[in-house]
Amino acid sequence: MAQHSCLPVPYEVPVLVMLLLPCIVTGVELAINNETSDFKLTTRLGPALSLSCAIQNNSQEEQLIWYRGDGAVDLKDGNQMNASHLCLSPVTETDNGVAFTCKLKRDQSIQVSVILDVQFRPILSGKDSLRAEEESDVTLICNVKSNPQAQVAWYKDNIVLTLEAKRHQIHQTSEVSKLSITKAQKSDMGVYTCVANSSLGEDRKDFHLVIEDKKPVFPIEAIAAAAVVVLLTIVFGVVAQREKILKCFVKKNETPSETAL
Numbered sequence: 333m334a335q336h337s338c339l340p341v342p343y344e345v346p347v348l349v350m351l352l353l354p355c356i357v358t359g360v361e362l363a364i365n366n367e368t369s370d371f372k373l374t375t376r377l378g379p380a381l382s383l384s385c386a387i388q389n390n391s392q393e394e395q396l397i398w399y400r401g402d403g404a405v406d407l408k409d410g411n412q413m414n415a416s417h418l419c420l421s422p423v424t425e426t427d428n429g430v431a432f433t434c435k436l437k438r439d440q441s442i443q444v445s446v447i448l449d450v451q452f453r454p455i456l457s458g459k460d461s462l463r464a465e466e467e468s469d470v471t472l473i474c475n476v477k478s479n480p481q482a483q484v485a486w487y488k489d490n491i492v493l494t495l496e497a498k499r500h501q502i503h504q505t506s507e508v509s510k511l512s513i514t515k516a517q518k519s520d521m522g523v524y525t526c527v528a529n530s531s532l533g534e535d536r537k538d539f540h541l542v543i544e545d546k547k548p549v550f551p552i553e554a555i556a557a558a559a560v561v562v563l564l565t566i567v568f569g570v571v572a573q574r575e576k577i578l579k580c581f582v583k584k585n586e587t588p589s590e591t592a593l
Contacts, residue, residue: 453533
């Protein structure tokens with residue numbers, strides 16, 4: 333709040349002089365939604381949110397500026413002097429944790445901020461389907477957005493997943509849950525479901541896992557194709573040299589008498 337300090341007056345000073353001594357107002361302040369100190373504002377998704385910044389204890393017109401995080405907000409000319417208003421519509425999950433700061437333009441050290449606490453039910457995302465070779469390692473990644481933080485569980489074919497030691501691992505943070513499968517088998521193929529629960533609701537995300545046959549170390553098909561190419565090259569070479577081969581064959585079969593004649 334504004335601080336008012338009056339000059340001390342000696343006891344002997346006449347009352348008239350006391351009345352003429354002015355009280356000195358110290359410090360211009362800003363207030364967002366009537367709050368003069370930084371604060372957190374809890375809200376929900378969807379409805380528009382209004383933020384109002386006003387100057388207190390000013391003796392002249394003052395220009396105000398707004399920041400969203402580190403970026404300046406573009407204000408209309410009529411929305412800058414002495415009081416300024418922001419309207420967020422709609423409020424989304426991307427606004428959660430964002431600070432909106434109102435500053436005095438001529439002295440930006442005079443400011444007040446509000447941090448948005450946008451609460452919403454879990455929102456899940458991730459790659460719908462994965463293919464992996466048998467005996468390879470697989471990781472299913474479930475991205476989780478939620479405020480308040482959600483609890484995550486994994487299901488396989490609508491049954492709670494039974495974790496096998498040394499084969500299944502779950503790594504979870506506030507924003508992601510990873511299910512890792514070591515040396516996947518054909519029995520691991522199926523539909524995996526990531527389920528997130530919070531006090532505001534639940535969301536589910538399915539992941540389709542397909543396990544394919546392990547490919548041979550040596551590519552048999554490629555080797556066979558190469559062998560066919562080599563064979564055809566030899567055949568074409570023989571055909572191209574057939575006249576020379578035939579002449580050599582005739583000379584070898586000629587008798588000495590035939591040669592003398």
